[in-house]
Amino acid sequence: MAGGKNAPLGDTVNTLDPEGIRVPDGFATTPTPYWQFLETNDLKPEIERALEDLNxxxxxxxxxxxxxRKAFLRA
Known part of the structure; x- marks a missing residue:
């Protein structure tokens, strides 16, 4: 549910931690709260404008x- 990138991160922690190699803490989110965050903070139009400028x-x-990144941090 949290996406394909999170499984390798979990594997990395599980593999490296017993070897004494610290992996920074992090978190995962599912798509529903991510999209709610975008909607609540009206970020989608701002992201779309930034992508249009890139295109x-x-x-x-x-x-x-x-x-x-600045838009997300402001939100």
Whole structure:
């Protein structure tokens, strides 16, 4: 439910922890709360605008990522 990227992270923790290698704590979320977060904070239009700028080549990938990260942090 939490997505395919989370299983390898769990495996990494389970494999490396017994070897004494610390893996930073994290969290996983399911799609429903993620989309609710976007909706509650009206982020979808802002993300879409940032992606349009990227597609129109008026912004770089790094600029688009930074813009979206800032929007999430504000929210």
């Amino acid at each position: 129109e080549e008026s912004a770089t990938l790094a600029e688009t990522g930074s813009r979206n």
